[in-house]
Amino acid sequence: MFSTPFLDLPPLAGASGTVRLPGSKSISNRVLLLAALAGGTTTVHDLLDSDDTRVMLDALAALGCRIDRAGAGLRIEGLDGRLRTSGAKLFLGNAGTAMRPLTAALALLGGEFELSGVPRMHERPIGDLVDALVQLGCRIDYLGNPGYPPLAIHPVPLDSLQLAAPIRVRGDVSSQFLTALLLALPLAAGAASERADQASGRDITIEVIGELISKPYIEITLNLLSRFGIEVRREGWERFVIPAGSRYRSPGDIHVEADASSASYFIALGAIARGEGIRIEGVGADSIQGDIRFVEAARLMGAHIDSGPNWLAISRGAWPLKAIDLDANHIPDAAMTLAVMALYADGPCLLRNIASWRVKETDRIDAMAKELRKLGATVEDGPDFICVHPLARAGWRAASIRTYDDHRVAMCFSLAAFNPAGLPVRILEPHCVAKTFPDYFETLFSVAEAAEVPVLCIDGPTASGKGTLAVAVAYQLGYHYLDSGTLYRVTGLAMRRNGLEADAAHEMQIAELARTLPLRFSEGKVLLSGEDVSDAIRTEAAGMDASRVSALPAVRKALLALQKSFRRLPGLVADGRDMGTVVFPDATLKVYLTASAAQRAERRHKQLISKGISTTLDGLRADLEARDLRDSSRSVAPLKPAPDARLLDNSLLSVEQSVEQVLAWWQEVQPFGSS
Numbered sequence: 001m002f003s004t005p006f007l008d009l010p011p012l013a014g015a016s017g018t019v020r021l022p023g024s025k026s027i028s029n030r031v032l033l034l035a036a037l038a039g040g041t042t043t044v045h046d047l048l049d050s051d052d053t054r055v056m057l058d059a060l061a062a063l064g065c066r067i068d069r070a071g072a073g074l075r076i077e078g079l080d081g082r083l084r085t086s087g088a089k090l091f092l093g094n095a096g097t098a099m100r101p102l103t104a105a106l107a108l109l110g111g112e113f114e115l116s117g118v119p120r121m122h123e124r125p126i127g128d129l130v131d132a133l134v135q136l137g138c139r140i141d142y143l144g145n146p147g148y149p150p151l152a153i154h155p156v157p158l159d160s161l162q163l164a165a166p167i168r169v170r171g172d173v174s175s176q177f178l179t180a181l182l183l184a185l186p187l188a189a190g191a192a193s194e195r196a197d198q199a200s201g202r203d204i205t206i207e208v209i210g211e212l213i214s215k216p217y218i219e220i221t222l223n224l225l226s227r228f229g230i231e232v233r234r235e236g237w238e239r240f241v242i243p244a245g246s247r248y249r250s251p252g253d254i255h256v257e258a259d260a261s262s263a264s265y266f267i268a269l270g271a272i273a274r275g276e277g278i279r280i281e282g283v284g285a286d287s288i289q290g291d292i293r294f295v296e297a298a299r300l301m302g303a304h305i306d307s308g309p310n311w312l313a314i315s316r317g318a319w320p321l322k323a324i325d326l327d328a329n330h331i332p333d334a335a336m337t338l339a340v341m342a343l344y345a346d347g348p349c350l351l352r353n354i355a356s357w358r359v360k361e362t363d364r365i366d367a368m369a370k371e372l373r374k375l376g377a378t379v380e381d382g383p384d385f386i387c388v389h390p391l392a393r394a395g396w397r398a399a400s401i402r403t404y405d406d407h408r409v410a411m412c413f414s415l416a417a418f419n420p421a422g423l424p425v426r427i428l429e430p431h432c433v434a435k436t437f438p439d440y441f442e443t444l445f446s447v448a449e450a451a452e453v454p455v456l457c458i459d460g461p462t463a464s465g466k467g468t469l470a471v472a473v474a475y476q477l478g479y480h481y482l483d484s485g486t487l488y489r490v491t492g493l494a495m496r497r498n499g500l501e502a503d504a505a506h507e508m509q510i511a512e513l514a515r516t517l518p519l520r521f522s523e524g525k526v527l528l529s530g531e532d533v534s535d536a537i538r539t540e541a542a543g544m545d546a547s548r549v550s551a552l553p554a555v556r557k558a559l560l561a562l563q564k565s566f567r568r569l570p571g572l573v574a575d576g577r578d579m580g581t582v583v584f585p586d587a588t589l590k591v592y593l594t595a596s597a598a599q600r601a602e603r604r605h606k607q608l609i610s611k612g613i614s615t616t617l618d619g620l621r622a623d624l625e626a627r628d629l630r631d632s633s634r635s636v637a638p639l640k641p642a643p644d645a646r647l648l649d650n651s652l653l654s655v656e657q658s659v660e661q662v663l664a665w666w667q668e669v670q671p672f673g674s675s
């Protein structure tokens with residue numbers, strides 16, 4: 001996951017390949033709750049691991065559920081309708097699929113609970129659900145604003161509940177209120193049938209008031225209830241009957257499909273990008289998720305889509321895409337993706353009946369309209385619609401996209417990087433994707449192709465601090481990191497271990513070694529044939545060997561291809577001696593870092609002393625000067641600043657100040673205005 005303050009997406013040109021997507025959020029959280037309410041043990045396979053499922057799992061653990069890893073799956077020992085705690089304070093983040101269903105389940109389970117979430121969760125309505133539960137006889141108080149979390153839930157005896165009359169719930173703000181009742185009320189149906197004295201044999205009826213929105217999510221709920229042994233009778237979308245005596249029965253094992261809403265970004269990618277097309281695995285035509293119908297919308301816009309039971313294959317069809325006018329009420333989450341696809345259409349696209357966007361992770365109509373306008377688009381919006389006009393090449397602007405802590409804003413705006421103007425897109429706070437798809441950007445980068453991946457080079461003499469600076473800058477930008485010096489050091493080490501000398505006679509043999517180096521960088525460690533050689537390559541002797549092998553032209557050539565292969569999306573920070581001059585002459589920014597020999601000797605001295613290696617300052621300084629001379633006078637790629645490099649003398653700067661300076665220069669060469 002990218003935890004950087006922003007992530008710059010370079011202009012993207014094509015995309016090809018296969019992605020396997022993480023599990024469905026809607027299925028995962030329903031299955032977790034049902035497994036917890038049921039008796040027995042349920043093993044859940046392919047569960048989504050994200051913020052939304054983590055808050056659900058934490059909540060269930062707090063209720064006393066035993067949750068263990070079972071191979072790649074998760075084993076949940078259900079409560080069988082009986083709490084193993086008398087109460088708890090539960091933090092549910094911004095997960096609607098945790099807050100709403102848990103409110104209903106806990107109101108029926110008994111116990112004292114407090115349910116809260118992130119500030120935005122406290123602005124997301126829950127009043128219609130609370131009203132329905134209170135009408136039943138449940139006791140729930142608002143701890144903040146009436147109609148919104150946080151909530152206090154108090155215990156009531158199940159046999160005091162008013163189950164005879166239909167339970168009425170509004171369905172026009174969120175379908176999750178109805179889902180919550182459907183998932184939780186079998187608790188009461190089961191309990192009622194256990195009591196011989198009363199209520200036994202009574203069905204529980206729920207009536208929906210107002211036009212139900214997001215209907216396909218109710219189908220997910222009914223489908224999963226059925227897998228847990230509860231067969232709800234549905235009469236249109238107005239009446240739902242939970243038969244008397246219903247009891248949750250664990251299916252034992254259950255598999256979670258890949259998330260169809262997450263698939264929308266990759267379906268769109270296949271429709272927009274040039275290339276061999278995108279194959280999505282884990283979700284397909286047999287999906288129980290309503291958002292699979294995004295496929296229909298993408299086809300309307302011209303995408304070519306083939307599908308099998310649990311796969312989709314998408315490629316570009318009509319181009320530009322065809323404009324659509326769509327009632328998107330059935331696919332509220334995936335429809336946001338259409339709003340960005342609209343930028344590539346042949347006319348304005350109208351998405352209607354989407355009022356619920358306004359009460360989700362953010363006011364999504366407002367957020368989409370604002371951010372699309374930043375890209376240059378003309379957008380009309382109203383209480384329940386958005387109309388997005390396409391953008392001609394000249395109309396595009398480079399923009400910093402605010403994401404409002406909304407995963408879907410972050411994910412769908414990544415598609416703007418395919419703009420024909422070749423402009424990068426900056427996604428602010430990209431870590432918000434953690435709600436449902438923590439590795440979204442990594443997955444995107446595994447299939448997207450950029451015309452040019454940005455590179456920031458930091459060259460300079462030994463002990464100038466370029467490694468520390470480059471690592472810090474790479475971290476800030478979320479870029480890959482290449483320590484090219486390490487490649488030479490590892491080659492030097494391999495040379496020694498093979499009994500070779502760094503001379504012309506062995507040049508070809510060393511070059512062959514370099515070409516086939518079994519080298520891996522893992523968690524800050526340098527692994528050679530699996531052995532951690534991080535320390536072995538950091539000695540002064542290894543440094544000398546590195547310098548010597550680096551003077552051999554055949555070795556440099558062998559390592560060139562290896563170095564270039566580090567240039568991968570979203571970008572690279574490379575440190576070394578010839579990054580800007582030889583390896584990446586077209587780098588976006590080149591920095592040449594220097595410090596006085598005295599300063600560098602002092603830093604190196606401190607470093608070695610801290611590792612318990614004793615040296616003298618004078619000796620170190622003499623070595624450094626000798627190495628500078630050798631590096632700058634070698635015939636191939638001598639150490640010198642690229643003509644277009646910016647010079648940074650860090651003799652008097654702290655690491656933080658140097659990082660700040662390089663990031664300020666980086667910002668200067670970007671086309672983004674302020675956000």
Ligand SMILES: O=C(O)C1=C[C@@H](OP(=O)(O)O)[C@@H](O)[C@H](O)C1
Nearest residue numbers: 026097174175176214217332356
């Ligand atoms: O039940 C569910 O799993 C969901 C229902 C939808 O919400 P609304 O019913 O509020 O539209 C959807 O937007 C949300 O992401 C998940």
Ligand SMILES: C=C(OP(=O)(O)O)C(=O)O
Nearest residue numbers: 094095096097333360361
């Ligand atoms: C609306 C969404 O989430 P939630 O489940 O929190 O409602 C969403 O994932 O787009």
